[in-house]
Amino acid sequence: MNLLDRLRESFANAAPEGVDAAALGNSVRPGTDAKFGDYQANGCMALAKSLGVSPRDLAARVAEVVDLGDMALKPEVAGPGFLNVRIRDDWIARRLRELLDDPTLGVAPPRRTRTVVIDFSSPNVAKPMHVGHIRSTVIGDCLARLFEALGHHVIRDNHLGDWGSQFGMILWGWKNARDDAAYASSPVRELARLYRLAQSRIQGGDAGVEEASRRETAKLHAGDPENRALWQQFMPSCLEAIEAIYSRLGVRFDVRLGESFYDPMLAGVVDDLTSRGFAVESEGATVVFVEGSKTPFMVRKSDGAFTYATTDLATIQYRVKTWNPDLMLYVVDHRQGDHFKLLFEVARRWGFDRVDYRHVAFGTVLGADRRPFKTRDGDVVGLESLLDDAVSEARALIDANSPDIDPDERARIAETVGLAAIKYADLSQNRLSDYVFDWKKMVAMNGNTGAYHQYAFARIRSIFRKGEVDPYALRSRRPEITLGQPAERALAMQVLRFPETLELAANELKPNVLTDYLFETANRFSTFFEACPVLKAESAALRDSRLALSDLTARVLERGLGLLGIEVLERM
């Protein structure tokens, strides 16, 4: 059990007769200011009313009876009725010693293991991935790692767009405007060109292309041999291009069940919905009306084609039958909010009502002009070139700062630092805000960035190298830890808060909760690093104590960054 949970339980148990114990327990928070202690219980102000006593009197009673064991000092009543809790230094030191050989850093198994399906990334396979895909991919990957770290069963599902009308456009392009030489040299690029060609013609009002593309889609879905063969031909190179990016990003999936996988089930879905009376005919289409929504949920268009709504329902049906998940996350652009609201409602009415469905929405990626992010030519920015740019930015910095490192290693470091820059910039922002894509900020290597954390880690590793200390030997020796300096104590408390941070980040589905914590951790380490000599500490015992604290910090950073999908470096 993490520290916060233990305090909450203790305070809940200390609730006097007539006081809502759960409310009192849940009112425990990390302290808002170091001078108020490490944690505070804020419930007495609100709860005193029901007892008819003053908040300070209630707080005093709670302080008297609460059993914090040897963990904390007796809480102090402050202000209008706050209870400030200070964790005992000797308890912190003892707990840190236990963590030295605890690979989880204090993360306990969950009370109840949940099965979580996370639907993320989901690119259209026919198009190169662009900057718009980064958020879903990086956020989804982080959430998957978080739930796994907390001991839950995670299924990472890439719901590929491999069957929709974009293929109709490509098929139209293939048949009317293809460049065989271009296709031979780079299939994906040529297919993307054809797609964009069709798209721009349609957007320009070319009804002929629109209709022709629709027909090609319909033929593909109906099993037309030529279109099916072309689809079979296109898919491998499309998938290969996508996998190359995931491999570079260090993102993996457990399943890649795209839209095509569900195609055979769609007719059955509509039949079932219709026979149960959920789905009805309307303006030639088959739709489900949902209370509170003006627009219905369309499961079959008037031309007979199924929609992504149908596919999404089939997907839920399949996932529930296959994995019986407790939680289903859709890491998708906030613009699809209405769709998911309807989808979840229809799924529940359809009988799949034991799943907690969540649309993990995120804001749009914008350019500096606050318009959706594009290159100067008006094209979307390819993900690959985005990564390359970040890496070369990192390389320039490493070349300038660490010319002594050999060039091959500098290249590897640049790759790691560059990817970290992109991921961290994305994850450190509240998901829901639109994301202003600022090159300078994105590749900045100081301040609240990936590189700052990697740097903090590298400095710790440097201490161990310079002192010729083997961290594994140190851990098994389990030295006594002393917290004489404020910087030591502040860092130690931060290490202890790792488990509750993961819990909070996962509950809120917010990676930036974790990045905030890691930034604070790296900050506290930097302060400690300035104030407390490690290798040249006054005594061998203090040296060991500080080595242990540094080692724990390094492990928190490594593990925490790992959950963001960011790797650490021995040197940089």
Next chain:
RNA sequence: GCGCCCGUAGCUCAGUGGAUAGAGCAACGGUUUUCUAAACCGUCGGUCGCAGGUUCGAAUCCUGCCGGGCGUACCA
């Protein structure tokens, strides 16, 4: 029109109903014979869009208004 999201320092953004609203960048000043200065310490900077309400307590919850983004039946 209706729905969802947003409005916090010059800029980009954090902020689980709690105490004096915080970072990063930018600006200004300081710190290196000592473990990586990609760092640290300090200064400057705020009618938390506006107005009401609920509450012991509101940036946070509710209502209204103003401003912006997005979505709104056959793309996904």
